[in-house]
Structure formats: structure tokens, C-alpha cells
Amino acid sequence: MKITEVFYSLQGEGPYSGMPSIFIRTVGCNLTCSGFIGNSSEDRYIKSVDDILDTDFLSGCDSRYSWDKKYANLHKDVELDELSESINRLTPQFPYHIVVTGGEPTLHQKPLIDLIPRLIGNVLLIETNASVPLRKEFMNSLQNSGKSVIWSNSPKLSFTGEPHSVTRREDVIQKQLDCCYDRYFKFVVRPLREDFDEICSYMQSVNATGNRVCVMPVGATLESQLHSQETYNLCLEYGFMFQLRTHIVLFGNKAMV
Secondary structure: OEEEEEEEEEOOOOOOOOOEEEEEEEOOOOOOOOOOOOOOOOOOOOOOHHHOOOOOOOOOOOOHHHOOHHHHHHOEEOOHHHHHHHHHOOOOOOOOEEEEEOOOHHHHHHHHHHHHHHOOOOEEEEEEOOOOOOOHHHHHHHHOOOOEEEEEEOOOOHHHOOOHHHHOOHHHHHHHHHOOOEEEEEEEEOOOHHHHHHHHHHHHHOOOOOOEEEEEEOOOOHHHHHOOHHHHHHHHHHOOEEOOOHHHHHHOOOOOO
16 A cells, blocks of 8 residues: 555644544645645655755645655555554554545555454544545445544646636535544635635535535645634634644644644
8 A cells, every 4th residue: 555654643633632642644635736835845755754844835735745646656565464554553542543544545446445453442533535436346345344434635726727627526415424423514714704705605515514624724834824813813714623733733834743
């Protein structure tokens, strides 16, 4: 299975922010979010994730190294036995989540079918952009895994450059209900009413009104997170949960946190 990193940290986004978690970051994404300002970095050789600087990807995808071919040397193809052992070695002696993230982890449904039963934890949280069809075999494996499955959906808004025809997949959202202990939606936004209106439109289009919606300011710098009073005010008006990206506030744009 292709991954960039496995690490233990605290969840930094969504309603489970602060939860001890083991993260498995997969390689590859079906989106590029070309509309993000600054979704690029200077041309230099990056030997490991430790070489990623706070100044990389200031406004765009903060995990670009998991899918951009420029960082292919960071992408590892790991046998499932070795991967499950490295994950289980991180198991803490208290409640925690196993978080499968990316990139886009649902591009790896086939190896996940074999990996998930090997993992010790009881709670599996899948961070997805909710635009990749969910295979019947994958959903059956989740149902039979004995784990509580949480869907953390991060659909992309128009300003990212991704069209509605790609991002609005009611079939994916509804399929999640086949195996769903909990579900929520989190959106990265600009401090603009049009983004909030688009969130409302998205939730209606995928028949998910009534689900929890978390909103986070766009940007991968401390300044972008702290200067977000207008986003805060719009959350009050629209009834969405406001949240800073905790890992960005504490560590900046750094991997394995």
C-alpha cells in the first residue's frame, strides 16, 4: 500500500479535534485544487517530510507532498504486514482513533480491505473529499470490521478550482450510511458569504442537511488562522461550527503533527 507517513498525534480538525489518533497518510489524490493560491512550492529536492518548510503551500493544500509527483521520493510502497505492525506499535493505552487520510484514502479501497482488520483500534475515522465512488466490497469490509466508522467529509468549494460535477457526489454521501457510526462535513473557506452560501447549496445537493458542518479558515499559516474574525461572524449567522486548524496554529505547515 502506498503511503507517505504513519504517526501518532492529536486530531487537529473537525469535532474530534484534540483526540489522540494514529494517522495513516496515503499517497495520491483525484483532485488538484488548482484554484488554491500558493498551491505550489519552490523547486528543490526534498529528501524527507522533515524537509518541508513552514513556507511551503501557504494557502493551498497542506498535504501536497502526499500526491504531487515532485515528492515521489517520499512515497513508500509498504507491505500490509509491515504497515499494520508499524501502526499497531503506536497503539496507546487509552481511547484513540485510527485516522486514514491523504491525499485521498478512498483511492486505496482494495488494500484497505485487507489492512483494516489487522489494526487493533476500535474506531476508524476516514478523511475523504467525498468524490470517489465507494465500492460494495469496501463497504462490506467496513461493516464486518467490528470498528466504529466515522466519515470526515471535506468537500471542495468552487474557489479551489474543482467543478461541482466532480465534488458533488450524492451517491458517495448516501453510500456512507451503509456503515456509519458518525459523520460530519468540514469546509475550508474564505471569509466570504458566497462560500457559506455554497456550503448550504452543497449540503442540499447531496441530501445531507442536518449533518454537522465545521468551517475552517483557508491557509496554512498562524496568521491566516488567527485573522479570521469575519469567518467566525459568518459561522454565527449560518449556524456552522467554527474551528481553527489546531496543528497549523501550533506547528505551522509541518508534516507528522
